Amino acid sequence: MPKMRLNIVTPEKVVYDNEIERVTVRTIDGDRGIMPEHIPLITGLDIGAIRIKEDNEEQILAATKGYMEVRPEETIILVDSAEFADKIDVERAEAAKKRAEDRLGSKTENINEKRAELALQRALNRLKVTKGNNFE
Known part of the structure; x- marks a missing residue:
């Protein structure tokens, strides 16, 4: 090939x-x-x-x-x-996911919502990759 x-x-x-x-x-x-x-x-x-x-x-x-x-x-x-x-730190990715979800849920004025959404996307992507999940 x-x-x-x-x-x-x-x-x-x-x-x-x-x-x-x-x-x-x-x-x-x-x-x-x-x-x-x-x-x-x-x-x-x-x-x-x-x-x-x-x-x-x-x-x-x-x-x-x-x-x-x-x-x-x-x-x-x-x-x-x-x-x-195999190099992704799952605990660190889980913690990043939780922080991003907490920021998005807090609804305080000083939260950069777009930045928190991107952080959540990155953390979810890292977790999916570690589990070998299919990507829609």
């Missing part, structure tokens, strides 16, 4: 750099699967899972918003953060 290079990069480090068979990401327009020889594309990414198929095995990462550039032989994903499912 043909392969392509996948690079996943955050401001801190290169999270992933290898030859793969397929990657599926959550774009701003919905989920999109990318395979070798894909037409060139640049798109925004939403909070969601990155699913990598490499040597008939799947790896899943939780990712935040960012951008993706696709070329026939290479895909580059630039995100604020990306974590492999």
